[in-house]
Amino acid sequence: MSYVEALRLALRRLRTNPLRTALTTLGVVIGVASLVALIGVGEGTQTAITNQIAGLGTNLLSVNAGGSVVGGIRGAAGSASTLTVDDATAIAALPGVTAVAPEMSVANAVVVDGRTNTTTSMTGTTPAEATVRNYQVQTGTFISDLAVEKGLRVAVLGPTTVASLNRTPEAIVGQTVTINGIPFTVVGVTQPKGGAGFTNPDDAVFAPISAVQSRFTGASTLRTIGVSLTDPAQLAYVESEIQSLLRYRHQLASSASDDFTMVSQDQLLSVASTTTATIRNFLIGIAAIALVVGGIGIANTMLVSVRERVREIGTRKAIGARRRDIGRQFLVEAVIVTLGGAVVGVLLGIVVTGAVGSAVNVPASPTLAGIALAFGSALLVGVVAGYWPARQASRLDPVEALRYE
């Protein structure tokens, strides 16, 4: 029997028994779809983590108040009140620096809007904050230079904070709220950055640094200075420039250690990539399990569909089919079923990936590698499981195959 005959026969068999064809194909579809979706969602999670870190700011270098660990004793970060607004201004003058945002913080800021209230953290800063920390405003404006200059009581809220007050961004802009009892006018709401971490960048209040200093902290010391670089390649150079500048300004003896620390976004990213590598390994583990489970499912449906047909194999042998005729018929059928199932499975997997991704708020997208893996392994397992038992049955004497129930 030629392959053309085998194909003709296989197509007819598949068409005349649509239920069995559907069930067999379904096993392949489910195996492939779940594998594609799992890998897609996994990769999406990984991308999301990387993006969140990138979203913290562009080419960011953070200068934090307080020294690093010396002899096992460390001053509480930010408590050594050494960074000032003047330090920030001086850093801004350095070459290779695009923007500098001094950040003064109020850890517990109670925002009251009529009868509702929420507790968040407030950052006193300048318009440069938007650049340095990568914030966009969805409604209204960010803090203006004028507001900083005049010490105006205006505030920009994060979208999560607005939601906590049961307001829409449009409704809250222009309203007056009180922060720790002091009235502020809301001038803008930031774009959601998406992301949940230890600190949610969407749950925040920004106000002019001058207003925060005069109304809340009273001192001119900063928690952090956010520095945005022109070129990430200059990171080491800019870091050493800032170090010399601040040591000079803080009049540190050459024996004294720094009273500030610097963390670059690169460092965060490298920490994050270690984390995502762990996540990746975890996902590979899950995918491997899914592969085995999906494979067993596919193998099982194919095996069952062949076992149901041992009598047919006996009949065909009785009327003159040779082993290879039977082998070809089942090989072609197995290829058609698994190929069809795998194609449908990939499409379904793509849909499921999107659906799961949006349900759990992860930018999941199916990956080529995942599709190739799912497709390839399904084809291999399906064809072997569909062909092998038929081949075995074709080696029986016809009476034995015919006796099979």
Added chain:
Amino acid sequence: MAEQTGVPPAGPPASPPLIEGRGITRLYSMGDSQVAALRGVDFRIFLGENVAIIGPSGSGKSTLLHILGLLDRPSAGQYLFAGVDTDTLDDDRLAVLRNRAIGFIFQSFNLVSGESALENVAAPLVYAGVRRKERIERAEESLARVGLADRMHHDPSQLSGGQRQRVAIARALVTRPAVILADEPTGNLDSRSSADVFSLLQELQAEGLTLVTITHDQRIADRAARVLRVEDGMLVEHDAPAPYLDHAVAPAGAGGVVADEDASPTPEDPGLRTLGLLAEGDAS
């Protein structure tokens, strides 16, 4: 070997028996013990003969017929088909013989469901390597011969038992075999359908086909030229083969069914054709 005149040979048969068994034994192992379904059976069946196999249930009739049909192999003894020791043939050559030289009819029909009557009948021709167009023509012809020209596109599940068995007969005929082996072909049928199938088989035999039928039906046995009685795995009643009688009158080319359509006008000996097949092996 064979006389080309079509005149019955006067002397002993020139061609070997189509079917010959020597000491055929078939053992089944049941756990530790062994059951002997056949214990040393000898027989010869010549081309064109009409043979009935009878005997009580469980005596070994089906076991014997399966061996004759090359669906099973003896545990011991020698089975020669057209003079060739079948033990020397590999699986593929046995398949070719089953395909071209033998038509087997089962009590339970063994049609492939999901395939129409026409497709079932054409299936052996697929394995014979016959082209599609010719396959369909020959299958239609064969179905017409069994009176099912109007049921070609029915699924076996849409046919009555008698119709199904007639499809099975058409399938057995379509390759123009030398012999039809039928295992209780009317066993699952009501008396009317039985009569139809029975007379169809007798007509085919009369046209020149060799016919071996297992039966419990005394009428069928009476019609057969020769009766083999099997009891407890042995042949207890064994009329002498009738090489000088029945078979010599009818063989080769006597009916359109046996004659190959490409054959020369001279009657061709199906025994030779069968032997040719053996040499041809896995052509297709």
